[in-house]
Amino acid sequence: MGIEKLLFVTRFEDLSFDDLKPLLELRKAGLNHIIFLNVIESEKVRLQRGVGFKKAEAVRLKEIANVRFIDWAETLFEQGLEVGVYIVVGNVVEQVVKAAKNEEANLIVMGHKTKTRLQELYTGVDISEILERTHIPVLIHKEPPAPLRTDMHPFQRPLLATAWTPASLHAVEFLKPAGPVIEEIHILHVADKDALNGDSAMVVQETRKVTRKKLDEICTQFTSMGVSARGHVHIGDSLREIEQAAQEHHASMVVLGMSRRAGWQERWMGSIPKTLMDRLSIPVLIVPADEKPEKL
Amino acid sequence: MTQTILLVDDDPDVLTLNMTVVEENGYIPILAENGEKGLEMAKTEHPDLIILDILMPRQSGIKMYRAIKLDETLKNIPVIILSGIAQQSFQKSQETLAGFSGSPVPEPEAYLEKPVSPAELGSTIRRIIGPAKNE
Numbered sequence: 001m002g003i004e005k006l007l008f009v010t011r012f013e014d015l016s017f018d019d020l021k022p023l024l025e026l027r028k029a030g031l032n033h034i035i036f037l038n039v040i041e042s043e044k045v046r047l048q049r050g051v052g053f054k055k056a057e058a059v060r061l062k063e064i065a066n067v068r069f070i071d072w073a074e075t076l077f078e079q080g081l082e083v084g085v086y087i088v089v090g091n092v093v094e095q096v097v098k099a100a101k102n103e104e105a106n107l108i109v110m111g112h113k114t115k116t117r118l119q120e121l122y123t124g125v126d127i128s129e130i131l132e133r134t135h136i137p138v139l140i141h142k143e144p145p146a147p148l149r150t151d152m153h154p155f156q157r158p159l160l161a162t163a164w165t166p167a168s169l170h171a172v173e174f175l176k177p178a179g180p181v182i183e184e185i186h187i188l189h190v191a192d193k194d195a196l197n198g199d200s201a202m203v204v205q206e207t208r209k210v211t212r213k214k215l216d217e218i219c220t221q222f223t224s225m226g227v228s229a230r231g232h233v234h235i236g237d238s239l240r241e242i243e244q245a246a247q248e249h250h251a252s253m254v255v256l257g258m259s260r261r262a263g264w265q266e267r268w269m270g271s272i273p274k275t276l277m278d279r280l281s282i283p284v285l286i287v288p289a290d291e292k293p294e295k296l
Numbered sequence: 297m298t299q300t301i302l303l304v305d306d307d308p309d310v311l312t313l314n315m316t317v318v319e320e321n322g323y324i325p326i327l328a329e330n331g332e333k334g335l336e337m338a339k340t341e342h343p344d345l346i347i348l349d350i351l352m353p354r355q356s357g358i359k360m361y362r363a364i365k366l367d368e369t370l371k372n373i374p375v376i377i378l379s380g381i382a383q384q385s386f387q388k389s390q391e392t393l394a395g396f397s398g399s400p401v402p403e404p405e406a407y408l409e410k411p412v413s414p415a416e417l418g419s420t421i422r423r424i425i426g427p428a429k430n431e
Binding site for chain 1: 359
């Protein structure tokens with residue numbers, strides 16, 4: 001299954017139509033349907049003592065979102081794309097999960113704002129929960145978005161960091177249908193230096209050789225599709241090495257697999273994807289393991 | 297036999313309003329909340345008229361309209377587009393899709409941009425399918 005249907009989750013101040021435009025390049029890889037989702041957080045229209053349910057406010061906020069989406073939709077319809085819209089009041093995670101499942105989306109696109117740990121705890125969107133419940137890859141854009149580079153779209157030069165987990169391997173499978181829009185892919189494995197028992201050069205060389213061979217096998221899968229692919233072995237701290245490799249290879253996005261166990265253990269806070277989002281200016285695509293999603 | 301009108305819109309308030317207009321004018325309404333369900337109902341119910349929104353979940357009115365007009369058994373059902381999407385964008389999208397598939401579709405019998413008054417909707421329906429026939 002390619003990336004045919006994309007769920008674009010926006011509060012408007014985080015992701016704009018300009019952030020969607022580069023992703024339309026995926027049309028060459030089968031994208032044909034864009035779903036817009038705007039969630040009006042319940043707090044904004046909550047029932048309050050002495051105030052009552054702010055129905056008029058909910059209607060007003062919905063109409064404001066609707067006007068914006070109509071404008072975006074007209075542009076996309078004219079290009080021959082299929083477009084759908086959800087404007088709902090509720091919890092962001094719940095509504096993203098609901099819309100993604102209802103639409104059977106192949107990719108979710110969301111914004112991420114750097115927050116303190118406390119802010120994250122109270123107002124943050126738990127990406128790991130969305131991954132856990134939908135099993136749909138999530139592409140996270142930095143908020144505020146990095147300056148638009150019209151010559152680069154996220155799938156143009158992805159850096160795929162693999163840990164050989166089922167989620168990492170699923171990330172490879174997920175990226176393959178996007179081959180027609182990938183210019184060059186860099187595949188990175190970061191070996192933990194603490195895991196290299198022994199102090200001889202042989203241990204390090206052996207690790208590199210084995211890893212290199214596995215990377216070459218993945219690279220071959222992409223080169224056979226006409227996509228330029230290069231494997232890289234780094235040794236050290238995962239976070240630092242991924243960050244460095246992304247900069248070194250001028251990556252357009254970082255792709256990570258997130259296993260169920262790691263996702264729930266680390267949650268979103270303190271996780272590698274979140275820290276990368278905080279540090280890098282490019283989007284991060286998180287791909288869950290290929291498992292069945294929960295039923296609604 | 298009293299004419300049936302299929303109303304396709306994802307907004308429950310709009311659906312209720314349109315249903316009231318249809319009933320007050322003596323027709324029988326049937327409802328669908330998106331293009332996918334609307335197309336299914338068009339196939340099973342064969343309504344006398346379809347009033348179709350464009351921007352909906354699951355399947356847009358653009359796609360449903362094409363499906364109706366390219367289906368030999370449904371293509372003669374008249375359609376009123378009732379949407380916030382501009383008529384010009386609707387036409388351009390149909391031209392683009394026709395370019396992809398090589399299958400052009402005719403224009404809808406009427407195109408009403410939201411919001412419309414109950415009187416305008418009622419008169420448009422009567423113009424297209426005539427007054428309600430009482431059983």
